[in-house]
Amino acid sequence: MTALTRRRLLAGASAAGAALALTPFATTSSQAAAPLAGKQAPSFYRSKVGDFEVTVVSDGARVAPIPDGYVRNVPKEQVLAAAEAAFNPKGSLFAPFNPVVVNTGSKLVLLDTGFGAGIGPTVGLLQSTMAAAGIDPKAIDIVVISHMHGDHILGLKNADGSLAFPNAEIKVPANDWAFWMNDDNMAKYQDPFNKVQMGFNRKIFSDLKDKVTRYEAGKEVAPGITAIDASGHTPGQCALVIASGSSRLLFQADVTNVPDLFLRNPDWHVMFDHEPEKAAATRRRIHDMAAAEKLLVTGYHYPFPSLGYSEKAGSGYRLIPVAWSPVI
Amino acid sequence: MTALTRRRLLAGASAAGAALALTPFATTSSQAAAPLAGKQAPSFYRSKVGDFEVTVVSDGARVAPIPDGYVRNVPKEQVLAAAEAAFNPKGSLFAPFNPVVVNTGSKLVLLDTGFGAGIGPTVGLLQSTMAAAGIDPKAIDIVVISHMHGDHILGLKNADGSLAFPNAEIKVPANDWAFWMNDDNMAKYQDPFNKVQMGFNRKIFSDLKDKVTRYEAGKEVAPGITAIDASGHTPGQCALVIASGSSRLLFQADVTNVPDLFLRNPDWHVMFDHEPEKAAATRRRIHDMAAAEKLLVTGYHYPFPSLGYSEKAGSGYRLIPVAWSPVI
Numbered sequence: 001m002t003a004l005t006r007r008r009l010l011a012g013a014s015a016a017g018a019a020l021a022l023t024p025f026a027t028t029s030s031q032a033a034a035p036l037a038g039k040q041a042p043s044f045y046r047s048k049v050g051d052f053e054v055t056v057v058s059d060g061a062r063v064a065p066i067p068d069g070y071v072r073n074v075p076k077e078q079v080l081a082a083a084e085a086a087f088n089p090k091g092s093l094f095a096p097f098n099p100v101v102v103n104t105g106s107k108l109v110l111l112d113t114g115f116g117a118g119i120g121p122t123v124g125l126l127q128s129t130m131a132a133a134g135i136d137p138k139a140i141d142i143v144v145i146s147h148m149h150g151d152h153i154l155g156l157k158n159a160d161g162s163l164a165f166p167n168a169e170i171k172v173p174a175n176d177w178a179f180w181m182n183d184d185n186m187a188k189y190q191d192p193f194n195k196v197q198m199g200f201n202r203k204i205f206s207d208l209k210d211k212v213t214r215y216e217a218g219k220e221v222a223p224g225i226t227a228i229d230a231s232g233h234t235p236g237q238c239a240l241v242i243a244s245g246s247s248r249l250l251f252q253a254d255v256t257n258v259p260d261l262f263l264r265n266p267d268w269h270v271m272f273d274h275e276p277e278k279a280a281a282t283r284r285r286i287h288d289m290a291a292a293e294k295l296l297v298t299g300y301h302y303p304f305p306s307l308g309y310s311e312k313a314g315s316g317y318r319l320i321p322v323a324w325s326p327v328i
Numbered sequence: 329m330t331a332l333t334r335r336r337l338l339a340g341a342s343a344a345g346a347a348l349a350l351t352p353f354a355t356t357s358s359q360a361a362a363p364l365a366g367k368q369a370p371s372f373y374r375s376k377v378g379d380f381e382v383t384v385v386s387d388g389a390r391v392a393p394i395p396d397g398y399v400r401n402v403p404k405e406q407v408l409a410a411a412e413a414a415f416n417p418k419g420s421l422f423a424p425f426n427p428v429v430v431n432t433g434s435k436l437v438l439l440d441t442g443f444g445a446g447i448g449p450t451v452g453l454l455q456s457t458m459a460a461a462g463i464d465p466k467a468i469d470i471v472v473i474s475h476m477h478g479d480h481i482l483g484l485k486n487a488d489g490s491l492a493f494p495n496a497e498i499k500v501p502a503n504d505w506a507f508w509m510n511d512d513n514m515a516k517y518q519d520p521f522n523k524v525q526m527g528f529n530r531k532i533f534s535d536l537k538d539k540v541t542r543y544e545a546g547k548e549v550a551p552g553i554t555a556i557d558a559s560g561h562t563p564g565q566c567a568l569v570i571a572s573g574s575s576r577l578l579f580q581a582d583v584t585n586v587p588d589l590f591l592r593n594p595d596w597h598v599m600f601d602h603e604p605e606k607a608a609a610t611r612r613r614i615h616d617m618a619a620a621e622k623l624l625v626t627g628y629h630y631p632f633p634s635l636g637y638s639e640k641a642g643s644g645y646r647l648i649p650v651a652w653s654p655v656i
Contacts, residue, residue: 040373040654040656041461043368044367053364060654087637087650108363125655132369162631303652306655325422326450326453326457327453328368
């Protein structure tokens with residue numbers, strides 16, 4: 001926020017021209033001052049999708065400087081300008097991480113798992129957010145991974161290497177598994193980003209090869225939750241359609257990264273997209289559909305509570321966030 | 329949300345044309361199903377404004393049919409279309425109510441008080457929201473009322489008529505007090521809306537005449553909180569500038585009602601505006617300034633957490649909501 005002087009605000013405020021001589025406020029109370037709370041509200045949010053109860057459970061957020069090459073096909077100045085126009089701190093980008101829990105009535109399903117412990121102080125909060133929401137990790141029946149990037153999989157394990165959701169079946173997209181767990185690919189993709197991701201995948205999955213279920217696009221992965229092909233961002237990314245009665249919610253994972261940049265500009269190639277042209281085509285296919293159908297969408301990197309509608313705007317889309325309902 | 333058939337979503341999802349024969353998901357777990365929580369997250373949200381801690385504390389929200397004459401100078405069809413385009417339920421409008429608590433370090437200040445008990449099941453939630461936020465009503469030092477409409481004042485008293493914030497000084501705009509507490513005006517304004525408001529004011533304030541402090545625009549009403557003239561919506565409405573260090577937050581009260589209608593269309597005359605032309609001029613004056621200064625604004629009827637920026641768009645403004653920060 002730019003500095004707004006009180007003088008200017010007051011000067012502009014009164015048609016008659018307000019007196020600017022402000023007397024200091026007298027503090028005469030004998031009450032003790034209330035301490036600052038210093039703690040954010042628990043960042044979960046519930047909605048109904050048909051008979052299902054959907055809880056967005058924040059893993060946190062972080063602000064990071066925008067690196068060179070962050071958008072491969074756009075000059076950095078243009079990226080910085082778009083970020084700043086969207087009220088990001090100058091030169092930086094605010095990126096949130098939003099897993100989702102779906103209670104279908106018969107199954108408790110977690111979609112993606114956040115960063116887990118140890119990555120940073122403002123992320124890896126999923127376990128504490130779930131605790132605030134009254135969701136027991138042991139009660140999770142199925143974890144569905146949309147794609148195998150670190151911010152979606154690392155939360156599968158606790159700091160000591162034990163399973164964070166010990167009773168859950170773990171489902172990963174077959175085409176992502178084939179790509180990320182292939183040692184030839186590990187040798188081939190030596191750029192810093194992919195190298196780190198390959199390491200994360202081995203850290204999490206090396207001892208889970210017999211436990212993990214690989215799923216295909218076009219199939220139900222849990223009752224009422226169907227995977228749809230959303231490849232491009234990764235070789236096997238799937239979006240997930242949550243359907244109950246006539247209601248639908250689309251978990252679009254990383255089809256678009258932060259909406260201020262990539263939903264507004266679907267043809268921008270974020271550095272994390274494995275096949276940028278395919279990722280952009282997927283983005284347009286999914287969000288053309290979302291806009292046409294007025295489909296409720298949750299984006300992993302949308303601002304919490306990360307629920308909204310895609311509206312066509314210019315050559316891209318604008319996110320219309322849902323209005324927070326204080327009661328469910 | 330319109331009905332989106334799974335067939336269409338899947339058909340649109342796969343470039344190769346996905347197989348549509350979905351087999352029912354086998355539910356073979358022996359675990360008991362987790363019960364639905366059925367309860368929303370506590371709807372409070374904290375931010376820092378300089379050294380101050382600001383907590384938006386929702387009083388709730390409600391959905392109501394849009395009545396004839398809701399916008400005095402615009403055909404009803406146009407209003408209905410704007411509401412529906414903003415994803416309101418067809419024919420209705422979603423209206424939230426967002427009081428704010430400011431902890432200045434020396435004073436705990438509540439800005440407006442919500443509906444109190446008895447108006448409806450989804451409003452009057454301020455006390456429970458405050459409890460969730462760990463804010464003791466007895467610790468409130470000052471209540472500042474922006475204007476004397478029922479949804480801003482009724483929460484001053486509990487259901488039994490006792491004071492909800494028993495240790496607080498209560499401050500009301502002098503020009504609103506003069507208008508609403510004047511019995512000649514009560515006799516004169518017999519239309520349903522104003523009649524009800526006059527009744528609310530007497531219910532709350534009749535036995536508080538000697539307790540209430542009347543404040544003027546242009547003066548500090550609490551340490552670092554300055555009233556500015558925002559009349560038009562009511563004869564004496566004030567907006568409140570919360571200032572600490574170089575940071576500012578503008579509590580714009582009802583300068584604009586729900587932003588999808590009245591921030592986008594500042595010249596629309598909502599039926600609650602006492603002097604519609606003046607209210608519209610105030611709206612433009614305040615939001616021109618907010619847009620030029622990139623000033624953080626909280627609107628009483630903005631969607632929770634009700635914090636955002638005003639951006640010029642077309643002949644009006646667009647609300648850019650702040651990105652929710654999961655940590656303070």
